[in-house]
Amino acid sequence: MTGGTEPARERDTTATPWGLLLLLMATTAIGPTSLNILVPAVPELAHQFGTPATTMQLTVSLFLIGLAVAQLVMGPLSDRFGRRPVMLTGLALNVFASLMAIVMPTVESVIAARILQAIGASAGIVVARAIIRDLFDRERAASVLGLVATVMVVAPTLGPLIGGLLETFFFWQAIFLFTALTSLAVVLWAAVVLPETRSRSSAPAEQQQGFWRDLTQLIANRSFIGYVMAAAFGSSTFFVFLGGGPHVIVTLMGRTSAEYGLWFAVSSIGYMAGNFATSRLAMRLGIHTLIYWGIGFEILGVILATVLAATAHDFGPVIVFGPQLLIAFGNGLLLPGAISGALSVRPQAAGTAAGIIGCSQMALGAALVQYAAALLSDATSALPMALLMDLMVVVLAVSFAALVGRGNRNRR
Numbered sequence: 001m002t003g004g005t006e007p008a009r010e011r012d013t014t015a016t017p018w019g020l021l022l023l024l025m026a027t028t029a030i031g032p033t034s035l036n037i038l039v040p041a042v043p044e045l046a047h048q049f050g051t052p053a054t055t056m057q058l059t060v061s062l063f064l065i066g067l068a069v070a071q072l073v074m075g076p077l078s079d080r081f082g083r084r085p086v087m088l089t090g091l092a093l094n095v096f097a098s099l100m101a102i103v104m105p106t107v108e109s110v111i112a113a114r115i116l117q118a119i120g121a122s123a124g125i126v127v128a129r130a131i132i133r134d135l136f137d138r139e140r141a142a143s144v145l146g147l148v149a150t151v152m153v154v155a156p157t158l159g160p161l162i163g164g165l166l167e168t169f170f171f172w173q174a175i176f177l178f179t180a181l182t183s184l185a186v187v188l189w190a191a192v193v194l195p196e197t198r199s200r201s202s203a204p205a206e207q208q209q210g211f212w213r214d215l216t217q218l219i220a221n222r223s224f225i226g227y228v229m230a231a232a233f234g235s236s237t238f239f240v241f242l243g244g245g246p247h248v249i250v251t252l253m254g255r256t257s258a259e260y261g262l263w264f265a266v267s268s269i270g271y272m273a274g275n276f277a278t279s280r281l282a283m284r285l286g287i288h289t290l291i292y293w294g295i296g297f298e299i300l301g302v303i304l305a306t307v308l309a310a311t312a313h314d315f316g317p318v319i320v321f322g323p324q325l326l327i328a329f330g331n332g333l334l335l336p337g338a339i340s341g342a343l344s345v346r347p348q349a350a351g352t353a354a355g356i357i358g359c360s361q362m363a364l365g366a367a368l369v370q371y372a373a374a375l376l377s378d379a380t381s382a383l384p385m386a387l388l389m390d391l392m393v394v395v396l397a398v399s400f401a402a403l404v405g406r407g408n409r410n411r412r
Contacts, residue, residue, distance in 0.1 A: 017135070023193060024131060025148050026186045027087065027124035030094060034121050034179050035063055036159035038114075039242060040261045041167035041175060043250050048172065049107045053247075054374055056107065059114045060242065061370035066118030068362030071126040075355020076214070078127045083134070083351075084196045090123020091187045098180035102173045117179070124186075126354045133343040133350040134197040142287045142340035146278030146332070158268075161261035168258045198351075214349040218356060226403030227342035230291060232360040233396035234334045237298060237327050237389045239365035241320075243372030244385035249317055252380070263321045270325035274332015287337030288404070294334025295397050301326030302389045309382040320382050327389070341404075368392075 038045075038059055046056040070090075078086040097116035104110045132148070133141050166174040218224050249260045274297075278290055305323035312319045342357045343350045368388075375384050 019193060020131075020195070021144065021148055023186075023189060024128040027091065027190060028128045028148065030091065030124045030183055030186060031067055031118070031121035033159045033182070034094065034098070034117050035060065035067070036242075036264075037163035037175055037179060039246060040160045040164035040250075040258070040264075041172050042246060044167055045110075045172055051107050054370075054377060057243070057370060057373040058111050061366045061373075062111055063114045063118045064239070064362045064366030064369060066115040067122050067125075068359045068366060070119040070122035071358035071362065072355045074123045075126045075130065075351040075353070075358070077351070078123075078130055078198065079214075079349060079351035082196050082198050083127050083131050084194050087123050087127045087194060088187065088190055090120045090127070091183060091190060092120070094120030094124075095180055095183045095187060096120070098176050098183060101176040102180075113176075121183075122358070126351065126358050129339060129343060129354040129358070130351040131197045133340070133347060133354070140283065141343065142290075142336045143279050143282040145336035145340055146275045146282060158265050159261075160264040161258070164256070164258035164261035168256065214346065214352045215356070218346055218349065218353055221345050223404050224342055224345040224353070226400055227338045227345070228357050228360050229399040229403065230338040230396060231335055231342065231357050232364045233392055233399065234294065234298065234331055234338060235361050236364055236368055236392040236396070237302065238331065239368040240372045240385060240388050240392060241324065242365075243369035244376040244379075244382070244388075245320065247373065247376040247379070248320055248382045248385065252382075253316060255317060259317075263317050267321045267324040267328060270328030271332045274329040275336065276332075278333055278336045282337065282340075287341050291334045291337045291341075291400065291404075294330040294332070294337075295393070295400065297330030297333065298327050298393050298396065299330075301328075301330060302386065302393050305386040306383070306390055309386040320385075323386075 042056050042060065043053060045059070046053045049056065074086055074090060094117055097113050097120060100116065101110055101113035104113055128148075129145070132144050135141075136144055162178065163175050166172075166178060245264075246260060249255050249263065274294065282290060301323045304326065305320070308315070308319040308323065339354075339357060343353050346353060372385060372388060375388065379385075
C-alpha cells in the first residue's frame, strides 16, 4: 500500500488492511509513550533542576493540555486538508521538539519543548481514529479500535519502564533522545505507506460544512456528549494514578523509578486484556453492553483500591497496582466503544469528533494529573488517590446512564 491523495478503500470493507493498522498502532503510541516515558524521572528531574516536584509535574500536565488543545485543531484540519498531510506534519513536529528538549538548560524551556512534543503527537492519535472511522462502520470501528489498542498499548505502558531505566543508568536527556529516534522511524514509515482515506465525494454537498457547524451539531447531540463523557471519565482513573502514583510508590514506599516502571508495565496487562476482549466481542454484543461492562469493572477496581489503601499499608506496591488491573480492564472494555460511538454520531465529521473527544480526555486528564500530584504531595498513604478515583467513576456511571442509556442510537 503506498501513499497518495485518493481514498484507499470504501467504508465497511470486509478486508482488514493489516499493514495500515500496524502503522496506526505506531502513530497512536507516540503520544502516550512521549507522555509516560518521563513520568518515573519526574522526582529526579525536580532534584536536578532544584525545583519543587509540583513545578516539574508541569512537564506532564502541560503535555496533556497541549495534547488536548492540539487534537481539537488537528481533527478539523484533517477533515479539511486530508488525513495524510496533517499526520506527517504533526509527527515531524514531535521529532523536532524531542531533539530540542535534549539541549534545553532550564525547567521552563524543557516544559516548552514538552508542549511542542504534545502538539505534534496529537496528530498521531486523532488522525488515526478518524482513519479507522473512514474505513469501518460503528461496531466494526469499535472492534478495530480495540484491536489496535491491544497491541499499541505495549509501547506506552513500557514507556515508564524504559524511562526509568534510561534515567537510572544514563541521564534524563537520554529519554528525549529515545523519543526522537523512535518517532523519526514512524515518520519515515508513514511517509512511505500512509494513504489518504478521507473522501469528499462520499458525502453529499450539504454535508461538507465548516468546523463551527460540525461542532454545533455534535455538541447539541445528547448521545455524543454521553460518549465523550464516558471516554473522558473512563480514562480519568488512569490520569489520577499518573499524577499520584509516583509519589506513593517512589516517595512513600521508597521504591526506585525503574521499579515503578516495571509495576506500571505489569498493570497494563489488564488494559490489554480489555482491549482484546473488545476486539472479539464488539460485533457480537454491541458497544453499549461493553461500555456497561467496563463501568462495572472500574467500580469493582476503585472499591478494592479504597479498601486496600485504608487497611493494607504493609503490602507494598501491590495495594496500588492490584486494583489497577481491574480498573484498566474496565478501561479496555469501555474506551473503544465510547470513541467509536462518538465518531459515529456524524461520520462525515469524524476528524472533528475525534478532536473533541481527544481534547476532552486530555484536558480532564491534565487537570487530574496536576491535582492528584498536589493532593498526594503531603499524603501519608494512597487513600486520597483512591477516593478521587471513586469520585471519577461515580460521574462516569451516572453521566453515561443519563445521556446514552441502553439504547442503540446513531447506528450507522
